[in-house]
Amino acid sequence: MAQRFDAIIIGAGHNGLVCAAYLARAGLRPLVLERREIVGGAAVTEEIAPGFRASIFSYLMSILHPRIQADLDLRRHGLEVMPCSDMISPLDGDDYILFSDNVARTQASFARFDSRDAAIYPEFDRYLTDTANIFRRLLWETPFDPTRRDWRAFRQMAGFAMRHRRYAGKLFRVADMLTMSAYDFLSEWFRDERIKAVLAYYASIGTFAGPKTPGSAYVIMHHVMGENAGAGGWGFIRGGMGAITQALAASAREKGAEIRTNSPVAEVIVENGRARGVLTQAGERFEAPRVIANASAKTLFLDLVGERHLPDDFVRDVRNIRTFSTAFKMNIAAERPPQYRCLDRIRRDGALGSWDYPTYVHIAPDIDYLERAYDEAKYGRPSSSPFITPVVPTIVDRSLAPEGKHVVNLFGGHAPHTLRDGDWATEKPRFEKTVLDTMDRFAPGFSSDVIASQLLLPQDIERIVALPQGHIFQGELALDQLFFQRPVPHWADYRTPVRGLYLCGASCHPGGGVSGIPGHNAAREVLRDARRRSGMGYAAA
Ligand SMILES: Cc1cc2nc3c(=O)[nH]c(=O)nc-3n(C[C@H](O)[C@H](O)[C@H](O)COP(=O)(O)OP(=O)(O)OC[C@H]3O[C@@H](n4cnc5c(N)ncnc54)[C@H](O)[C@@H]3O)c2cc1C
Structure with missing residues (x-):
């Protein structure tokens, strides 16, 4: 017999858990069904070798919003954020550039390369912060459909224009961020290619683009929008990123949400154009007046709902969502953290703030390095010199590895989801060597300190966490996949062509990263509809 709930959420990623927690707080009884054996x-x-625990996918907190942390009482449920305020970019030889939250320290570091770039940096920092503030305000918006011509749409657009009217004068800078390449944007400010590479690096993170690709400037913005402590708002989480989702699950459960793992959903039950519930792969039936997917838009519509319930042009738009990924992750159990060539010099210079070791590093010494890594992927090959973000959480959190040992997370690009020639079954060991050789170039001997490693290519990420083509x-x-075009045009308000399905x-505005905002905004719209439908007084999210 079917079990009934007020809402069913497909997937216990952090956004599914945020959504569940807000719905439960508002008085609904949600059920969360997760296909994996763990939430998150x-x-x-997860453990990668005996005694070594790693944040196997996302590795640093960037944009988990303070409002969500406070609303859901995450600190009481165990969330502890440790600031990550300095980033080091090693150069060839023993040189390096520091990029820090502290403007004066960044400026001093830039001054060693170009005095004019250093002089202008404070103005650039103010410009970026000011522009980030515009985008930050948009995070909480439910995107409207600008093509609709009814009164409700007109009211939504007018309301939007009123709320953001103070920023109208800054429209051109928003247009710049959305359309320019990171390189062109940064070249309006800086001369030195190494300094530009420090800032352009963010544009390549998780994106199939190089710093010279039009539109890549926005990805820099997406990565500096965080409002937490640390460079651009970045932070380590005690216990790894899983501690965020454990805290979210505890918060949701405390208010009455039920969360079941090992429960893959096989189908959304649709009757007369309305979602009625779900069937799991094990054949269980759960019913609810609303079904909410944390699983990606492609998974939801193409695998779980099915084309027969959807308009043809909508299905075409869903198929066309660009998810081709080139991002890889390598989690390493190591004897020692990487011993960068520049380490002695960094220490001599007293360049580091909180720790005596650069916990957060970008390997991409100049713009050409980033662009060449992309060029190879563009033609279907893995980068022969990938850009890499090595992060060593065990410097700040000893709970993750046995005494004296370390966890090293390497995130980077590009390793195309599908290769033009050959396949990953044969290329994977070669690419693993390429990554370690690249590390050895900047931190000699690192590869011989590896105790165990786990290389996750886009196909592995797709298989383990059900992200289509492994897109992070x-x-x-x-631009064509943001705001009122995310996930697809006309359906960006968290609702879908199937009534009661969200x-x-x-996949939704404002997109990826561990922010919790899609989950929050979706809960707000679900509660809005619930109030309209039943007249019940659910509290707002
Ligand atoms: C390798 C990697 C590195 C990253 N690094 C960072 C970082 O350092 N900082 C940062 O902020 N962000 C990072 N990100 C991005 C960030 O982690 C994601 O954007 C974010 O976690 C997405 O959260 P979500 O809840 O929307 O979806 P997901 O985390 O994708 O969760 C969706 C959930 O739905 C489940 N699911 C799917 N289908 C079904 C089904 N049929 N039945 C039941 N359950 C189902 C999945 O198993 C999954 O648990 C990274 C991502 C990856 C992959």
């Missing part, structure tokens, strides 16, 4: 989606901590954001962050994950 791409925000999990459930879809590219590009999306709440990174």
Whole structure:
């Protein structure tokens, strides 16, 4: 017999859990069904070797919003954020550039390369912060459909224009961020290619683009929008990224949400154009007046709902969501953290703030390095010199590895989901060597300190966490896939062509990253409809 709930959420990624927690707080009884054996989606901590625990996918907290942390009482449920305020970019030889939250320290570092670039940096920092503030305000919006011509749409657009009218004068800078390449944008400010590479690096993170690709400037913005402590708002989480989703699950459960793992959903039950519930792969039937997918838009519509319930042009738009990924992750159990060539010099210079070791590093010494890594992927080959973000959480959190040992997370690009020639079954060991050789170039001997390693290519990420083509954001962050076009045009308000069926994950505005905002905004729209439908007084999210 079917079991009944007020809402069913497909997937216990962090956004599904945020959505569940807000719905439960508002008085609904949600059920969350997760296909994996653990909650968390791409925000999990798992053992990679005996005694070594790693954030196997996402590795640093960037944009988990303070409002969500406070609303859901995450600190009481165990969330502890440790600031990550300095980033080091090693150069060839023993040189390096520091990029820090502290403007004066960044400026001093830039001054060693170009005094004019250093002089202008504070103005650039103010410009970026000011522009980030515009985008930050949009995070909480439910995107409207600008093509609709009815009164409700007109009211929504007018309301939007009123709320953001103070920023109208800054329209051109928004247009710049959305359309320019990271390189062109940064070249309006800086001269030195190494300094530009420090800032352009963010544009390539999780994105199939190079710093010279039009539109890549926005991805820099997406990565500096965080409002937490740390460079651009970044932070380590005690216990790894899984501690965020454990805290979210505890918060949701405390208010009455039920969460079941090992429960893959096989089908959304649709009758007369309305979602009625779900069937799991094990054949269980759960019913609810609303079904909300944290699973990606492609998974929901193409696998779980089925084309027969959807308009043809909508299905075409869903198929066309660009999810082709080139991002890889390598989790390493190591004897020692990487011993960068520049380490002695960094220490001599007293360049580091909180720790005596650069916990957060970008390997991409100049713009050409980033662009060449992309060029190879563009033609279907893995990068022969990938850009890499090595992060060593065990410097700040000893709970993750045995005494004296370390966990090293390497995130980078590009390793195309599908190769033009050959396949990953044969190429994977070769690419693993390429990654370690690249590390050895900047941190000699690192490869011989590896105790165990886990290389996750886009196909592995797709298999483990059900992200189509392994895309870390459930879809590219590009102008044609943002705001009222995310996940697809006309359906960006978390609702779908099936009544009672919603999306709440990174496929929706404002996109990927561990922010919780899609989950929050979706809960708000679900509650709005619930109030309209039943007149019940559910509290607002
Ligand atoms: C390798 C990697 C590195 C990253 N690094 C960072 C980082 O450092 N910082 C950062 O902020 N962001 C990072 N990200 C991005 C960020 O982790 C994601 O954008 C974010 O976690 C997405 O959360 P979500 O809840 O929307 O979806 P997901 O985390 O994708 O969760 C969706 C959930 O739905 C479940 N599911 C799917 N289909 C079904 C089904 N049929 N039945 C039941 N359950 C189902 C999945 O198993 C999964 O648990 C990274 C991502 C990856 C993959």
